[in-house]
Amino acid sequence: MRWLVGWSSTAAGALGGSVAHDGRHDDDAPYGGRVGDDGETLQPVGSQLLWGDPDPLWAVGDWRPDEVRVVKADAQTRVAVLGTCGATDEQLRVGLFAARGGALRHLTAWPGSYTAIVQVGRRITVCGDLAGARPVFHTPWAGGTAYATAALPLADLIEANLDFGHLAALLAAPDVPAALHDSTPYDGVHRIPPGHALILRAGAREIAGYEQVASLAVAAPLADPDSAVGAVRDALIEAVRARLAAPRHVPDIDPGPVPGMGPAERRAARGMPVPGIGADLSGGPASGTLALLAAGLPGMPGTLLGHGTGAGERLLAVTFNDLAVGGREAELERAGSLAANPRLHHVVVAGGEEALPYADLDGPLTDEPGPSLVTAARHRARLAAGSADHFTGYGARQVLDAHPARLADLLMDRKRRHLVRPVAALTKADGSVLVPARVYGAARRLARTSYRAGVEGLAERLLHRSFGSDDPSGAVGASLAALTWGGAGPAARWLTGEALAEVSVRLQGAAHRTGVGPGQRPGDYRARAALARHAMDLRVLEQAAEIRSQRLHAPFLDNQVVRACRALPETLRVQPGARAAILRTVLKGAGVTDLPPGWGAPSQESVTAAARAGLRMAMDPLLTLFEAPLLAEAGLIEARVVRKALRAAAAGEPLPLDGLADLVSLELWLRRLLSRRGTCWTGTPARARAVPAGIAPQRRAVSSGG
Structure with missing residues (x-):
């Protein structure tokens, strides 16, 4: 687990920083530190200091040398970029000058997945990403504000208790931003929303969006489908190229031969990935696109010479074969056809009952909870056979597919004829002649329902435990349930009445407090919420299934790829098979045309079968x-x-x-x-940590009349 943490104090020298000889604060001075009760200096455990007082910043964890970059313009102006960033030092310097003038979007326009922090005098700016895979958290502390890219270190710092209202909202309405708002599982620790930046000035905080806001007075120009798909292709290629251009890392030195074990067996016994670059190859369109792009683009070899039997080959492609549950034979056959490419070295990982969901309930503590905790062992078995830098197709469905609520957006834009094909596909899947009327009626109701009325309606349904409209059964049922401003989560039916009432109160307060945002329609709103939810769970999966010295790369969640996908016309998104068609065009533009029959066909049945089999086991x-x-x-x-x-x-x-x-x-x-017994900090009084009192529910809002 890797994160960065820092704070902005109210006044220079308030935390014991050094002062220059002429009375000004010396920004290049080492961290003076806040001293704990035992005389220890307060700092994160296992950290490296990026800059010192009065507003220090640390990088914590096993960061690679090329993943931490600091560029200075002068003693008062600098930018730190942590992660995979395709910008040169000169481009970082230009972005720093733009950010000094207030143009934050420049900091998020480079290929890769990273977090950018800018310091201009006493002003600190921390930019989150568009998807939510690299979130930023903050909390009031010591008269100022502490911030981090993980919530647990801040919870340790302030000894935060659990926020039971947030936990209830995670179960009752996980896809509704109004229910979660800016809260985290830790009381007092807050999250900035995707597409926003945290700006700190001498301890005071401000949250500002850096994306362009849609105008209500002027209609957006009509997007050309061909140019929009071309922009997606260019963004994906640049995202993959940024990873290929990064230095290769050898996870560990082979200690030498072991009788009866080859290099691969020795590496697997130590739990180390293969040196070089690899990718998932599930047979689906997302992972296949990334694998073929990474194998075909110019760059350094995927597998380093002198390491393993596949040394010098272009790319290590990993396919997971679930032996306990069938149903993926077609995908495996397509993966085998793609792996016939001479630039790929194909590895099939067989998983039995030990790789089913729920099979291994032990694992590391993650920063936040997420449903991927029950499948972490399943993913770890696949990733253990992967490379030190491993591409995954996570996020493609969320950024390319059309959320069912986008049908209401088409009605609002008076584009009814574009509903014909998606509604016909639903009718074919269900077999009922009543499907068109039901879907059109639900889309029309959503188009005429305001955000406030939609959120209040969900609050009312939760309060009265009315989950009938939120119970998806089949493709049509799921689409009808999604044609709302927000729906109840699948776990809501098993919550207590008090917990549901707590979430209902949160929703009612949010409906009166905030709106959906200028120019945002229900389909776009639901799609962004679904993407943020998926990115949050991917972050949990990365921590739960982490392989030492391995980096997971999800290019579909990069800022530039998300922007390019959001520019796709809605009329293109809603067509059946749009994701596969877009990715096929992307590959064709990159020179890949030989794809196996059935490439891009959807397959979700095996996921449900595996979950049920895991429950039984x-x-x-x-x-x-x-x-x-x-x-x-x-x-x-x-x-x-x-x-x-x-x-x-x-x-x-x-x-x-x-x-x-x-x-x-x-x-x-x-x-x-x-x-947990440890803490993220040294120098804290009595080794303070999060949730010191255990489960101690505070007084509920519904019981206090709040």
Whole structure:
């Protein structure tokens, strides 16, 4: 786990910083530090100081040397970029000068995935990304503001307790930004929304958006589909090229031969990835596109010479074959056809019952909870066979596909004829002649419903436990449930009435406090919320399934790729098979035309089958987990209700398995958090850490009349 942390104090020298001989603060002085009760200097454990007082900044964790860059214009002006960034030092300097004048968007326009921090005098600017995969957190502290790219270090710093309202919202309405707002699992630690920057001036904080705001007075120009797809192609190629241009890293030195073990076996026994670059090759369009682009673009070899049997080959392609659950034969066949490319070295990882969801309930503590905690072992088995730099197709569905609520956007733009093909596809999947009328009616209602009315309607449904309209059954049911401003989460049905009432109060307050934003329609709003939710869970997955010395790269979540995908016309997005068609065009523009038959065909059935099989296999440990759950102690669930639901789901009843994954993952995360004994800081009084009192629910808003 890697993160950065710093703070902005109220006054220069307030935290014990050094002062120059002429009375001015010396920005190049080392960190003077805030001294703890035992005379220790307060600083993060295992950190490297990027700049010192009065507003210090640290990088914490196993950062590679090329992932941490600091460029200075003068003693008072500098920029730090952490992560994979394709900008040169001169481009960073130009972006620094632009940010000094207030133009923050320049800091997010380079290819790659990174976090940029700018210091201009006492003004600190920290830019988050558009997707939410690189979030920024902040909290009031010592009369100023502390910030970080992880929430747990800030929670340790202020000894934060759990925010049970946030945990309830994660279960009841995880895809509704109004329910979560800027909260985190830790009370007092806040998150800035995607597409925004945190600006600190001598301890005072401001949150500002850096993206262009749509105009309500002037209609946006019509986007040309060909040029929009071309922009997506260029952005993806630049994102892949930025990773190829980065230095290669050898994870570890092979200690030497072991009798009966080859280099691959020795590396697997140590849990180390293959040196070089690799990619997932699941047979789907997203991973296949990245693998073929990485194999075809000029750059350094994917596998380093002298390391392993595939030395010097272009790219290591990894395919996961689930032996416990079938249904992916067509995808595996397509992956094998793609792997016939001589530039690819294909590795198939076979997973049995030990790789099913819920099979391994042990794991590391992550910064936040997420449903991927129950599948971390499954992903770790695949990633362990991957490379030190590994491409994944995560995020392609969220940035390229059309959220069903975009049908309402088309009606608002008077483009009814473009609804014909998506509605016809739903009718074909369902087989009912009533589907067109139901879908059109739901889209029309959403187009005529204001944001405030939609959020208040969801709050009312949660308060009265009315989940009928939020229960998706099949493609048509899922589409109808998504044609709202916000829906209840799959785990909401198992929450207590008090927890649902708490979330209802949060929604009602948000409906009166904030709006959806100027010029934003329901489809665009729901799509951005779904992307932020997916990016947050990917961040949890990276931490839960982390392989030492390995970096996961998700180019579809890069700022430039997200921007290019958002510029795609809605009339193109909503067409059936649009994602596969767009990626096919991207590959054709890059010179790849030989794709296997059926490439891009959707396949989600095996995911549900694997989840149900994992529930059956892990039924006894799961029932033990919910004998005396911490969620029940916090007042969010009743243990017997969840145990009954687990048995019913394992028996094959049509229950939302995603909701059970949310409950199990949150319970696992709470247990790991409370069993933690360390802290992220040295010099804190009595080794202060987050949640010092354990599960101690505070007075609810519904019980206090708030």
